[in-house]
Structures are given as structure tokens and as C-alpha cells.
Amino acid sequence: AKETILIKSLNKQLLISFFKAVRPQLFLYIGMLLFSSAVYLLGRLPLDLLFYTIELTAFLFFLYLLAQFYRYAKRYGRLQDIQQDKIELENYLPKGVDPADEWYHEKILSLVSQLRETEQCFGEKNSEQLEYFTLWLHQIKTPIAAISLLMQSQPKQPLTKQVDQELLRLEDYTHMALNYLKIEESGTDLDFAEIDLDYVIKKTIKKYSILFIYNYISLEYKETQVSVLTDGKWLQILLEQILSNSLKYTVGGTIKIYMDPERSETLVIEDNGMGIRAEDLPRIFEKGYSGLNGRLHEKSTGLGLFLSQKIIERLGHQLTIESVLGKGTKVFIHLARKELELFD
Structure with a gap:
């Protein structure tokens, strides 16, 4: 049921988009019909000939719209695939006969290439920082544990009690950061048991x-x-x-x-x-x-x-x-x- 509703919604969007795209041709055709009708009426030509002309041009225009709709639906579907990352942009963009279109295509591909390079550099830099931060968190646990053992060997003075509390908080913050990194990893395994x-x-x-x-x-x-x-x-x-x-x-x-x-x-x-x-x-x-x-x-x-x-x-x-x-x-x-x- 959900797939049927989705298909109907997509078909409706396709039709609306298509009619918006061919709106200039529709207006031009209607304008030509009105002009032709005015010529026939002013020239007092037979109405049968006018109706025949309208029927013939309407049939030809309908065939034109069908051909345009087929091309548009194919293009619309491929754009949907690009939006959903199903196909590569380079495989879609055709080489147009218009020099302006070719320039736009080259510019788009150039921007896409720059974006990918930026994303790759950012990902590598972020990965390096994450590895360093994780290593630092693991290393800082060693001196914290050593200080804790030293404090346990000292007589319990008011200052020692305060240091014990602050050490516990320091351990908590360290573990919180480590746990945050682990829980953010989508591949973190869970071990369920009673x-x-x-x-x-x-x-x-x-x-x-x-x-x-x-x-x-x-x-x-x-x-x-x-x-x-x-x-x-x-x-x-x-x-x-x-x-x-x-x-x-x-x-x-x-x-x-x-x-x-x-x-x-x-x-x-x-x-x-x-x-x-x-x-x-x-x-x-x-x-x-x-x-x-x-x-x-x-x-x-x-x-x-x-x-x-x-x-x-x-x-x-x-x-x-x-x-x-x-x-x-x-x-x-x-x-x-x-x-x-x-x-x-």
C-alpha cells in the first residue's frame, strides 16, 4: 500500500513538473489556434475547414507532447536516481550540442570533483584528530590511576578528601569522553545477556x-x-x-x-x-x-x-x-x- 501511494505521488509530481516545463509551448499553441481562428473568421472561410485544421494540429501537438513526455520522464527518473545517489553524476550528464550547456556540465563536474577532494581531506584530518584524541584519553588514565594509588596511601586529611573527590570527577570526565566516542561508532557491538x-x-x-x-x-x-x-x-x-x-x-x-x-x-x-x-x-x-x-x-x-x-x-x-x-x-x-x- 505504501509503495502504491509513493508511485502515485511520484507520477503526480512528474505530470505537474512536465506541464510546467512545456507551459511555453502550450501557450504558443493556444495563441496560434486563436490567431488561426481569427484569420478564418475574418476571411469568412468555411468553419469545417477551421475545425479540421484544429483537429489536425491538436493531434500533431499531442504526438509532440507524448514524445516530449517520454524524454522528460526518462530524464526525471535519472534525476531522481542522482538525488538518491544511485548513479554517478558523470554517467548522467550528456554532452550537449549547445556550447553553453557543455560549459555548465564542465563547471558542475569540476565543482563535484572539488567537493569530493574537500570531503576526503576533511575525513582524513578528522580521523587523525580522533585517533590522537582517543590515544590521549587512554594515556591520561595511567597517571590518574597512579595519583589515585598515591592518595590512598596517604592519611585521610581534609585536603586528601577533596583531592579524592576531584580525582573521581576527573576519571568520570575521561571515561565519559571515551564512552562518547565508542557510542558514536555505528559498529559498536553490544553483548546482551540476562x-x-x-x-x-x-x-x-x-x-x-x-x-x-x-x-x-x-x-x-x-x-x-x-x-x-x-x-x-x-x-x-x-x-x-x-x-x-x-x-x-x-x-x-x-x-x-x-x-x-x-x-x-x-x-x-x-x-x-x-x-x-x-x-x-x-x-x-x-x-x-x-x-x-x-x-x-x-x-x-x-x-x-x-x-x-x-x-x-x-x-x-x-x-x-x-x-x-x-x-x-x-x-x-x-x-x-x-x-x-x-x-x-
């Missing part, structure tokens, strides 16, 4: 235990006792992003992690932090958008929730956020997945 949700949650909580302790944030965690079909590694990265956000904007408050009693297979991460403005909520998943809170407190890169949305789409789950400014935020991770459609 994952113990509590195991992933506990690993995430343990990673951020320093921030809970040092910032006097209490945790209320109810074990879910749920298994979910997902990629455990990317699910943990998702939970880290969300929990990290909650810790940034919750000072001396409480973070709750539990399964939604009203919605099945929905994990909730709730905090009583500063919340999000209503006007910021529609844009929180946009790349680089940090909202008012992020700008005021200079804690947001605008990548955390953008990356979370990318991950949730790849995993086939859903992510929704509810928030009230000054009261807190609830993040709902809908873990149910639709049945995989192997065939369309």
Missing part, C-alpha cells in the same frame, strides 16, 4: 561511595531482585551518569534507588537536590545543554544526559525524567525491551 540488576547497581554505588561519605549524602537502596536482558557494561555506564548527576546537585540530602511500584520493570533513581527548571526539562538530552543549574554551579558539561540518551536508545530501553525546582529529581529507567523484529 544481567542481575542489583549487581550492577551495587558496583555503581561502590564507585561513588567516596562522594556519598564526604558530602554527607545518605543512600536509601532497596534491592530490586530483578534480572534484565541488556548489556551489563553499558547499563553500568548509564547508571554511573545518572547517579553522578544526582550527586552533583544533592548536598547533604538523600538519594533513593528502588523499583517503581506502579510501573513494572522500571528503576527509579530519586534525589531531593536542587531539581531542574520546567523550561529546561524539554532540552536536557540535547548535546552541550547544561541548563540554568549547570551554568550557575559550573558543574555540568552538557554531555552526561546526552550520552545517557544515546546509551538508552542503543540498549532498547527508555529514559524519562521528572523534576521540580528546589524539590528534587526522579529518573525513570524503563528496562522492558520490545521483542526483536528480525524481519520487516
Whole structure:
């Protein structure tokens, strides 16, 4: 049904385009008919001869339009193929007999060649920068790990606690950049399996235990006792992003992690932090958008929730956020997945 509608739409567009193209010929033919009719009437020639002339010229003009329509439809179809990148431009453009047409064709091919060279140079340069950036991210992890080990061997002083927190944030930002590069790769493989949700949650909580302790944030965690079909590694990265956000904007408050009693297979991460403005909520998943809170407190890169949305789409789950400014935020991770459609 969809293909039939598409064909009808294309045929309609073709006819409209054709009549627009032959509009000058139509007007010329109608003008000649009117002129001929005026000559016959003024000369008082037989009307039968006039009607015969009109019928004959109409038949010949119809044959002319059919020939023109055949050529136009063929040309129109090839233009559609070029637009959809089905054929190369060089194979389409014919050598015209008009010198002006030949000049236009040469100019078009020259511009296409320049565009391809520019795209190739840009792609190579972008690839080199991406490789360097990825290598740098991997290398920077080594000194961060070394500093972390050195700090663990030192007595816990107030300054040491602050450095521990900043190190954790530095690790988070480094991993965020690496994960962003990985999730943007279309060929990133996912390893789906039945994952113990509590195991992933506990690993995430343990990673951020320093921030809970040092910032006097209490945790209320109810074990879910749920298994979910997902990629455990990317699910943990998702939970880290969300929990990290909650810790940034919750000072001396409480973070709750539990399964939604009203919605099945929905994990909730709730905090009583500063919340999000209503006007910021529609844009929180946009790349680089940090909202008012992020700008005021200079804690947001605008990548955390953008990356979370990318991950949730790849995993086939859903992510929704509810928030009230000054009261807190609830993040709902809908873990149910639709049945995989192997065939369309």
C-alpha cells in the first residue's frame, strides 16, 4: 500500500513538473489556434475547414507532447536516481550540442570533483584528530590511576578528601569522553545477556561511595531482585551518569534507588537536590545543554544526559525524567525491551 501511494505521488509530481516545463509551448499553441481562428473568421472561410485544421494540429501537438513526455520522464527518473545517489553524476550528464550547456556540465563536474577532494581531506584530518584524541584519553588514565594509588596511601586529611573527590570527577570526565566516542561508532557491538540488576547497581554505588561519605549524602537502596536482558557494561555506564548527576546537585540530602511500584520493570533513581527548571526539562538530552543549574554551579558539561540518551536508545530501553525546582529529581529507567523484529 505504501509503495502504491509513493508511485502515485511520484507520477503526480512528474505530470505537474512536465506541464510546467512545456507551459511555453502550450501557450504558443493556444495563441496560434486563436490567431488561426481569427484569420478564418475574418476571411469568412468555411468553419469545417477551421475545425479540421484544429483537429489536425491538436493531434500533431499531442504526438509532440507524448514524445516530449517520454524524454522528460526518462530524464526525471535519472534525476531522481542522482538525488538518491544511485548513479554517478558523470554517467548522467550528456554532452550537449549547445556550447553553453557543455560549459555548465564542465563547471558542475569540476565543482563535484572539488567537493569530493574537500570531503576526503576533511575525513582524513578528522580521523587523525580522533585517533590522537582517543590515544590521549587512554594515556591520561595511567597517571590518574597512579595519583589515585598515591592518595590512598596517604592519611585521610581534609585536603586528601577533596583531592579524592576531584580525582573521581576527573576519571568520570575521561571515561565519559571515551564512552562518547565508542557510542558514536555505528559498529559498536553490544553483548546482551540476562544481567542481575542489583549487581550492577551495587558496583555503581561502590564507585561513588567516596562522594556519598564526604558530602554527607545518605543512600536509601532497596534491592530490586530483578534480572534484565541488556548489556551489563553499558547499563553500568548509564547508571554511573545518572547517579553522578544526582550527586552533583544533592548536598547533604538523600538519594533513593528502588523499583517503581506502579510501573513494572522500571528503576527509579530519586534525589531531593536542587531539581531542574520546567523550561529546561524539554532540552536536557540535547548535546552541550547544561541548563540554568549547570551554568550557575559550573558543574555540568552538557554531555552526561546526552550520552545517557544515546546509551538508552542503543540498549532498547527508555529514559524519562521528572523534576521540580528546589524539590528534587526522579529518573525513570524503563528496562522492558520490545521483542526483536528480525524481519520487516
